[in-house]
Amino acid sequence: MYNDFFGLKETPFTIAPDPRYLFMSERHRDALAHLLYGIGAGGGFVLLTGEVGTGKTTVCRCLLEQLPANVRLAYILNPKLNAIELMATMCDELGIEYDPKESSLKTFTDLLSGRLLDNHEQGLNTVLMIDEAQNLSVEVLEQIRLLTNLETNQKKLLQIILIGQPELQELLAKKELRQLAQRITARYHLRPLSLNETKSYLEHRLRIAGVMRPVFKGKAIKLIHKASGGIPRLINVISDRAMLGAFAENLHHVDVRTVNKAVAEVLGEKADMAESGSVINHWKWAVPTLLIGLTLGVTAWSFGLFNDSVGIQNEQTVKQNVQLSDNTETILINQQTPEFESSDNSALNTNEADSGNILEKIPKSPSELAEEFWGEQSWDRSGAIASQNLLALWGVSYLPFQSADACNFAANYSLGCDQGMADWKLLSQLNRPANLKFTTSQGGDFWGTLIEIQNQSVVMQFGENQVTIERKKLNPMWTGEYRLFWKKPAGFRDPVGVGSRGAEVIWLTNFIEMSEGITIEPDNVFSEQVADWLALFQMEHGLISDGILGKHSIMMINNSAEPSIPKLFVESLQVEN
Structure with missing residues (x-):
């Protein structure tokens, strides 16, 4: 129109999943890369999850347009099937003929096994891709797992890609599906833009x-x-x-x-965004209105318009959210509105009652704060929950039973692990979300995830609870221990310096050329010119100026080179009207 x-x-x-309109954010590129990996991998499960509307189906349609010629795909859009219906649908998708009245799992399994072997002998890969997989039942998922037992000595005959909403992760975490969960070779969670x-x-x-x-x-x-x-x-x-x-x-x-x-x-709601200066405009009118109201009130009182016999009879419960300036956790308070007595001093009594209801800023002990952080949750003593929350910020779905060491697990996603002792200055400088270890005399040790820094306050996540609190409130609890993840350039394993060659050196020289507009020749050699540039870059960013490319230097470069990676400081969008 x-x-x-x-x-x-x-x-x-439009909301139709048209691949031409696929916006390839870094998250979507990674999601597509995971699916393409699944197409070429040697069996097992690949898992892609994301909230409703994040673009999972659109990514799938884009994948369908890039399928290699040697792939035979069974794509199931309606997963609300029983085991027999699933097997029949797979046969339909792969062009396998069967008796429409067939109801034997063994017969379908034999038919599929024969086709998978034929495809393998012809050099073809067979892939089963199921959309909306969170709707699968436990019984059907177990049947799908059994299909992955079809294999030769060298490889699995069937690669399975499961695509679904976050509930799919919860489904696969069930004890009865632990065998399937162990066969997941790649996971990716598609986050919003x-x-x-x-x-x-x-x-x-x-x-x-x-x-x-x-x-x-x-x-x-x-x-x-x-x-x-x-x-x-x-x-x-x-x-x-x-x-x-x-x-x-x-x-x-x-x-x-x-x-x-x-x-x-x-x-069905209004998401109003105040214009710049709207608060000032609001008070510009509110203050004169308030003064006029007070003047009229005093005049009315002086002429006896307020009668002693008039009182408030009904008592009402008022729920209000109070944001304390020195402790920015949100506290829900049930405050009773007192009945006003009829007396010559009723107005004065009202003022006294109001003043008595003002919340005093009572400092809380570290143990009391820690109790509020966790509420009714189990405390994270080992750091496993914090690792799960931290990796989620990177778009990686991690369940502690998959790997006891989150750092080893993160390496599968080209993420490095940095841990040790730090202060707020170092964490601000690195500008990465991090897990912090805390301790209190009563609560013992526990971990939380630092998500954002806001001036003197920080946003922390403890399990499922997220709080905003001043740094000085955390200082008595924080041991100084931290752990964070960072994105590795291709080929990087150990710090490199003059004379080194490899993909990580090309990554560095490409960044220098892009940011400085200078040409580095050859671009795959860590030359003295590269070392001099890096030493100056390190000096400007408060690092040890040694001209060696290590993890902290990579983090500083990624702050400019990788705008979509998670950071502690939220970057505001500057756009003209």
Whole structure:
């Protein structure tokens, strides 16, 4: 309807999984890479999970367009099947003929086994891909696992890819499915888009649809990201409705007001974003109004308009969220509103009652704070839960039973592990989410995940609870011990210096050429020129200036080279209206 108005060749924000519109954020590239790995791997399970609308099905459609010629794929879209129906559907997908009245698992297994062997002898890989796999029953999943027992001496005959919502991870964590979980060779959790990725996503879809100019104003983009939570499907729905609203009002740009209306229509709620200076504008009118109200109140009292016999008879329970300035955890308080007595001093009594209800800032002991962090949860003594939460920030699904050592597990995803003793300055400098070890006299040792730094406060996650608290409140508890993950460049194993060669050196010289605009020849040799540049870079970033490429230098480079990796400091999006 609005295509001609905006100069579009087609509607850009449909929810159909059109591979042409696939926005390849780093997360989506990694997801596709995991699926392609699954296609070529020698058997086992590959797991791709993500929230509803994050783009899992679109990634699958993109995969279908890139299938190698030697792949025979059975793609199941409706997994609400029993074991017999699943086997029959696989036969249908692979072109295996069978008696429609057949109901024997053995017969279907024999048919599939014969086809898998034939495919193997012809040099073909057979892949079973199941979408919406969280709907599979335990019995069907066990039958799927048994199919992976079909193998030769060299390889499995069937590769299985399971795609589903986060509930799939919970399903596979069941004790009765532990054998299947142990056969998962690759896992990836597709996370929502960041604010910068949301901006790029909108521009990408508009560009594919035929419009190169910006359509959404900067603050409108921020509001779309806030309302959608970075979920591509919700971004599409809100953006489509917002462009329709702009067309109806003859506006060639989508602004905050239009997006607010779209959010209210689509989600049934208002996600208002205050304009700059709105707080000042609010108080500009609120203060005179308050003064006028007080003046009228005093005048009315002086003329006897407030009668002693008038009182408040009903008692009401008020629930309010109170944010303490020196302890930023949120506390839910049930406060009883007192009955006001009828007396000559009722107004004074009311003021005294109100003043008595003001919360005093009572400092809490480290043990009391730790108790609030965990609530009713089991405390994380070993750091396994913290490792699970930290790897989730990197888009990696980790269950402690998969590997006792999270660092070894992370290495499968090209992530290095850095641990030791640090202070807030070092953690801020590295700018990576980290697991911190705490201890209290009563609670003992426990771990938490540092997610974000906000001036003098930090955002921490303890199990499923997330709290914001001032650093000084954590200092008595933090032992100084930390663990974090960082992204390794290809080929990196140990620190490298002058004379080294390899993929990690090419990675470094490519970054120098990109950031400085200078050419390094040859680009695969760690020369004196490269060492001099690195030593200066290290000095500028507060590192030991030794000209050797180690993990902390890589982290500093990745802060610029890899904008989508998780960081402690949230980067704001600067866009013009």
